[in-house]
Amino acid sequence: MDPVFEKEIPHFFTPITGYSLLACALQFVVGYIIAQILGKKCSGTDRWVLVWLLYDAIVHITLEGPFVYMSLVGTVATSDSIAAEPWKEYGKADGRWLHSDPTIVALELLTVFLDSLLALVLVYAIIKDKHYRHFIQITLCVCELYGGWMTFCPDWLVGSPNLNTDNWLYLWVYLVFFNGVWVVVPGILLWQSWLSLKLLHNTRQGKKKIQ
Template sequence: MALLKIKHWLVKIKSCKEGPFVYLSLVGNIANSDGLIASLWKEYGKADARWLNFDPTIVSVEILTAVLDGFLALFLIYAIVKEKPYRHFLQITLCVCELYGDWMTFCPEWLVGSPNLNTNNWLYCWVYLVFFNGVWVLIPALLLWQSWVELKKIHQKGTSSGKKFQ
């Protein structure tokens, strides 16, 4: 239940900040935008400059995150609350989408030597880049593990009762 609450709040946080990021990026750029959300992204842009100006890889990943993952997360919350049998399928799908998005956000940057990442400043490197982004790796990894354990229990129940899955 604790993971559900964490996931629920993370969905709210992610949707409320990534949706506006996509919008601001498509109509201009974060660097020239005003407002609370723009100032949040401007602060993060001190650690990763790709978030300040239109970066097609970042914006593409964020479109999928804000739209597809947002709807998947809401559907997953419904499936958890209503104890639907497809809950773990949705959870695994959402977690893999999130981990893939994290990979596609950082791997291309690493391959070219991380020119847009500020790794010289302790706060920007370890808090903004490692910690804040690490949350989006740790939580999906824990939820994947939870689904693995639950699916394993279901499988063991089915095989111990003599039923075979078809």
């Protein structure tokens, strides 16, 4: 299958590259500040979980939300909105985002509306120490991991014609790092939920033995 775009060698740190990376950093800073305010009574570990969840929700709403809108009314490639510029830059690494591939748009619809909601509900559950915290946490993590798999697996199965892996910036920063974060962190949170549920089970078993 022919690629949907011409692979190119990037000019490093063009204005849009710098603006896009700065936007990502600012989103993280905003998430960190809000987490410190809302999670002041939480443990240090849970405050970092809150940082991630708030960053996750901010990215889904403010970055991927506009992508969904642009894809429903046209494509990123044909949009002249300033919100399209980061996606035009990312589209140099994965051309499907430029042309609003239906599979990508379908996944992003779930990401923007479902994952964002789950992240915000989980923030509330952690702050208020709700019993459903780990149910929501596991659900969100599975959604994130499934979304990552379905983003790349269809393209891998046909020889990755849309992925530009010829340059380290596109491969290691755009594709591996920015997508890998949504694999590593959900994996860590799943492990946290596993340990918490195991501890709860062992505590209940200990109480039964005492009785």
